[in-house]
Amino acid sequence: MHEPIITVLGGDGIGPEIMAATRQIIQAAQQVTQVNYHFVPMAFGGCSIDQFGEPLTDALLAQVKRSDAVLLAAVGGPKWDHYDVRPEAGLLGLRAAMQVYANLRPTKITAAAVKRSPLKAEIAQNTNFMIVRELTSGIYFGKPRHYAATQAVDTMAYARNEISRIITYAFQLAQQRDRHVTVVDKANVLATSKLWRDVAEEIHPQYPEITLDFEYVDAAAMKIVKSPQQFDVIVTSNLFGDILSDEAAAITGSIGTIPSESISENGPNLYEPIHGSAPDIAGQNIADPIGMINSAVLMLQHTFNDQATANVIERAMVAVLQQDQPVDLGGQLSTTAFTQRICTQIQQNS
Amino acid sequence: MHEPIITVLGGDGIGPEIMAATRQIIQAAQQVTQVNYHFVPMAFGGCSIDQFGEPLTDALLAQVKRSDAVLLAAVGGPKWDHYDVRPEAGLLGLRAAMQVYANLRPTKITAAAVKRSPLKAEIAQNTNFMIVRELTSGIYFGKPRHYAATQAVDTMAYARNEISRIITYAFQLAQQRDRHVTVVDKANVLATSKLWRDVAEEIHPQYPEITLDFEYVDAAAMKIVKSPQQFDVIVTSNLFGDILSDEAAAITGSIGTIPSESISENGPNLYEPIHGSAPDIAGQNIADPIGMINSAVLMLQHTFNDQATANVIERAMVAVLQQDQPVDLGGQLSTTAFTQRICTQIQQNS
Numbered sequence A, B: 001m002h003e004p005i006i007t008v009l010g011g012d013g014i015g016p017e018i019m020a021a022t023r024q025i026i027q028a029a030q031q032v033t034q035v036n037y038h039f040v041p042m043a044f045g046g047c048s049i050d051q052f053g054e055p056l057t058d059a060l061l062a063q064v065k066r067s068d069a070v071l072l073a074a075v076g077g078p079k080w081d082h083y084d085v086r087p088e089a090g091l092l093g094l095r096a097a098m099q100v101y102a103n104l105r106p107t108k109i110t111a112a113a114v115k116r117s118p119l120k121a122e123i124a125q126n127t128n129f130m131i132v133r134e135l136t137s138g139i140y141f142g143k144p145r146h147y148a149a150t151q152a153v154d155t156m157a158y159a160r161n162e163i164s165r166i167i168t169y170a171f172q173l174a175q176q177r178d179r180h181v182t183v184v185d186k187a188n189v190l191a192t193s194k195l196w197r198d199v200a201e202e203i204h205p206q207y208p209e210i211t212l213d214f215e216y217v218d219a220a221a222m223k224i225v226k227s228p229q230q231f232d233v234i235v236t237s238n239l240f241g242d243i244l245s246d247e248a249a250a251i252t253g254s255i256g257t258i259p260s261e262s263i264s265e266n267g268p269n270l271y272e273p274i275h276g277s278a279p280d281i282a283g284q285n286i287a288d289p290i291g292m293i294n295s296a297v298l299m300l301q302h303t304f305n306d307q308a309t310a311n312v313i314e315r316a317m318v319a320v321l322q323q324d325q326p327v328d329l330g331g332q333l334s335t336t337a338f339t340q341r342i343c344t345q346i347q348q349n350s
């Protein structure tokens, strides 16, 4: 087997800082477990616009094809807001090229985390659901798209097979969880949503052990705040998933710590924290790398089946967090201090 | 001047119960203030489908044109979910015919209401913002709309004048509030959102005293939960407004009490509570009519400039609520008992 290849995209804002932290930690851990990951860093997003005039180069796409996994920090920032082609276009292009059709975002509020949630404890506690967001279609990619001074148009389109693929994924995921799938749509208004409902109802008989229900997106936005424990697996379209998964992250009170995983049918998966590039705090050595580290842990587990290295990292991080925390969680630790502590802890544990 | 004409649409589910309550209360109040409102009840939504085969009849549209205001409870229910034309289509048709382009939904958490909020007190307190939702365009109405077994399509379209009309409304509203407008969009992805930003920036110089900022819809969904006090006036598209205003209602913990007002450029306004038809509790005499009553109060104030009758109702309702509450707010009062108490209180106050 070849040495596992990971394309690493630090991107913009705090991205390079948290990516450097994560690479150091993986490197410390792989010395313990004697695995060798080969990292290939590439420019992506705003920094790629600055260097090459485009957010997503052909060279990067070729490199991604040669990779076993892609690790991404975050892209974007006010600097490129008025560019014709923005960093975000690179992100959408990467998702499309990699065909990462399912984006998974966990919302879990542990007993220890209840105090950080903006929700009252009795509402927050025991929340544990996963949003499965469709990532390569819908209004993000639909044509025609059109901008003129007098009118603008976006198109939300879904093909049946795009829907059935992700609904099937959600049913299978629910089999390993609490066997409850909620399809979120706006079927009382949108034609695309009606197709989502019809496809979900058609596939359901193949998974008779799964409870299937439907929520309108407005009602779901309400319930995530009022009674989040009722959800297990939420599956929804690209746009609704974007909105609801950020709302769901907010109820944890720990946006900086949440990882995500985007699944490809036949290429490498994409792992990234759910937070953005936070240009306002970039370069200050206060960014929280936990979401990025957790994304790397997911990658080790799901792409490389390397539970050993993942464990080494998780164990060390838990130990460090018992003593102090990154600044955004109310602690004293700078990005580099936190990283250094974890690396030292890894060496001590070994 | 002619006797003021109010078209009343009880609709479906709990709608007829809360509308009956509200009419009784207005009638009790107008005896005190010696005003005469003329009510014209009409079938609308599911009950109109049952009676006439369509949710919105020409007779209703003609009646609306003759009205000074329209008071609507709620429409829809599982009974009509698989009909070709559903009650919701009637609602969209009514909004379009009335040209009610701006839907206003207040989110206010008073000191007394903090304990009902699912948010921790320190986050909920002092929340007071208004969502101005565009109501007659966007993906709710865009063409082409298309449903087939293999693919479905919806279209989000906005014309410049549709955007400038509602942005202007939001700036003017903010002048009477805290002079802060937040445009919520997804300008990093959508062409229509880019037009929203451009139009808002163009109009802003006419309102130099107003602070204007922009939020992506996913970030806004986060901030409504994390730090809702930061908002004053949020203005946004039809779909984003639908989602965010329900999320905003959820943080008050009192969805049953929130009214809304939809503004027409040159016809009657439409007043309705933000909650739905709640078919699960229909006919049980436990529906909370407060959102409906508050909508009627808004109507008296804004359409009829009748502060006297509005005051009589509000004063009586506050007095009753100090003693007991409707069931959904944790009290003992059935719909009819609550209504009766308010009517009695009105008579006693006079």
Ligand SMILES: CC(C)[C@H](C(=O)O)[C@@H](O)C(=O)O
Residues within 6 Å of the ligand: A076, A088, A091, A242, B188, B189, B218
């Ligand atoms: C940056 C933006 C284009 C992106 C999206 O909307 O998908 C982000 O919000 C996300 O959720 O990953």
Ligand SMILES: CC(C)[C@H](C(=O)O)[C@@H](O)C(=O)O
Residues within 6 Å of the ligand: A188, A189, A218, B076, B088, B091, B242
């Ligand atoms: C019933 C439905 C069509 C409606 C909407 O989406 O506008 C409702 O959710 C609302 O907000 O008034």
